[in-house]
Amino acid sequence: MTGYRILYVALSLVFCLSCKEEKKNTLTATEVYRNNGIEIPAYDFDGFQPLLNIKDGKVRVINFWATWCKPCVAELPYFEMINKRYPKDQVEVILVSLDLPSNVDGKLIPFVRNQNLESRVLLLDDPDANSWIPKIDKEWSGAIPATIIYKDNKSKFYERSFTYNELEKELSKFDL
Template sequence: MKRFTFLLILLIVACKNDNSTVNKVAEKASTEIVETNSEVIALEIYDYDGLKPLINKNDNKVHVVNFWATWCAPCVKELPYFETVNEKYKSDNVEVLLVSLDFPKNYDSKLKPFITKHDLKSKVVAFDDTDQNRWIPAINEKWSGAIPATIIYNKDKRLFYERSFTQDELENELKQFLK
């Protein structure tokens, strides 16, 4: 797992254009349309300042935020579990957000087709911020940057998981917030 994290960080750093600056505006960078089997959805692309309000809501819902990528086999394996949680617990005020860490150059060739093929119903956003030294510890100070990673929170409690889940494990963790 540590070797994977090192390779992920190396890839992100290697792909960074040193002459570019990260958009620090607290808005989504752009929106792209994706057609799924059942509907047309907008793929919102955020930097950390834009993502921050989405992962720190203070309302009466339980939020499940999963960081994943199409190239991450454990992430892809567990995505159906998040889709099940989204559908099964929607009436319990549970909201699922899938934050894709796919590389921007792969949005058209991999991410959008993946969303369509798997007919994802949870909200999916793309995260595009190359300053991982800022956003990884801001999301969780103990996070190595490895994925899959998940945050489950409500206005009273917040837990971070740097691991993959089975369906039962995910639901058991979620139930701590539904009491």
């Protein structure tokens, strides 16, 4: 009987630890903005951070941008082209808006609708930029546009804007 108790406790511990690990890799939105069929989840950095660590063989292109940033807006069509060119199980494009939450309904959602953005769009709403910016990249000044391209344990950070050909060239370094 004691052997079963030990086995039960051991299995319970393994189950709890695996649940904790699963939660660690789960995105947790603080809010979801909805308007005219468009849904934009908002995350603080802790809720967003698991997106930076997914290891499933897929290339992720994570672009930090805002509607008020002209160079950001100018390069968005290239990210959309990448999103359409590659199968979803190979490449995922994620557009991380740094717009203010007060501008989501009046600016961000209309922008997403007017530009027909099909890439995944989310809002990073964490006012403590000095704490989360270096967690993205130690050298990042916080200027946008900025992009991370990663696949499993290989990652590259770019604090600049891109043309379509430049994006393709960088993606080719990730064994697509």
